[in-house]
Amino acid sequence: MADFFNHLGDILFLDIETASLTERFEELDERLKEEWLKKEKHLQKDPDGVIEPGSLYFDRAGIHAEFGQVICVGVGYFQWKKKDKKLIFRSKVFEHENERDLLVELSELLQKKKWVLCAHNGKEFDFPYLCRRMLIQGVPLPEPLQIAGKKPWEIRHLDTMELWKFGDYKYYTRLELLASVFGIPTSKDDLDGSQVNTTFHLEKDMGRIKKYCLQDVEVTARVYLAMNPGIDEMDIEVVHLENLKKEHN
Numbered sequence: 001m002a003d004f005f006n007h008l009g010d011i012l013f014l015d016i017e018t019a020s021l022t023e024r025f026e027e028l029d030e031r032l033k034e035e036w037l038k039k040e041k042h043l044q045k046d047p048d049g050v051i052e053p054g055s056l057y058f059d060r061a062g063i064h065a066e067f068g069q070v071i072c073v074g075v076g077y078f079q080w081k082k083k084d085k086k087l088i089f090r091s092k093v094f095e096h097e098n099e100r101d102l103l104v105e106l107s108e109l110l111q112k113k114k115w116v117l118c119a120h121n122g123k124e125f126d127f128p129y130l131c132r133r134m135l136i137q138g139v140p141l142p143e144p145l146q147i148a149g150k151k152p153w154e155i156r157h158l159d160t161m162e163l164w165k166f167g168d169y170k171y172y173t174r175l176e177l178l179a180s181v182f183g184i185p186t187s188k189d190d191l192d193g194s195q196v197n198t199t200f201h202l203e204k205d206m207g208r209i210k211k212y213c214l215q216d217v218e219v220t221a222r223v224y225l226a227m228n229p230g231i232d233e234m235d236i237e238v239v240h241l242e243n244l245k246k247e248h249n
Helices: 002-007 031-042 057-064 098-108 126-136 162-166 175-181 193-201 206-226 244-248
Strands: 011-022 070-080 086-094 114-117 157-161 233-240
Touching: 002 031, 002 070, 011 057, 011 126, 011 193, 011 206, 031 057, 057 070, 057 193, 070 098, 070 126, 070 206, 086 206, 098 126, 114 126, 114 206, 126 175, 157 162, 157 193, 175 206, 193 206, 206 233
Parallel strands: 011 114, 086 233, 114 157
Antiparallel strands: 011 070, 070 086
């Protein structure tokens, strides 16, 4: 138990929200338009069907780093108060009008200590998406995201979906399903991932997206605890911070 708590504070739980680069397909750079149309042919459910060129862009571009952007990143970590036998979960959301500024600020936090990064489906989405957008925006990859040349056991990435697979590579499990089976409150009470692009581009309501992102981070952290029976039953105090960098220095 003591060893678990010693390592728990080194884990940075993370969730990203993404949106299409532009609101409308027509606003894309011409070269990107051509590339999207090629990708779109592989995305349509009926390969023999006829669709309006660019019609899948608004709903699908945000999940592809070459045609999307990171609009906010939620992070959080646990602190163990041994005397009170209480876990404090401190979280923050990074958000800027300029994606590069967001990624630079996140990169600075990731360089602060030897973090272990944890996200749900992070190894297939969050971590590579961040790496690609950082390179596109000219932001050097922080050490926790540098995986080239490293042995698998040297990469400090955890993935709650991978942990739940227990080696079953065919098994995909939504975060919401794990929250349900473990009795963890949902993060989908006001918004879900399919609505983020509309909320960002059309409704321009970043407040809802930031709240949803923070909730997803907390749910991921609670799912991780639930995979360690007994730990998740402890009293957890949640604190949302304006400046996680200063708090953790």
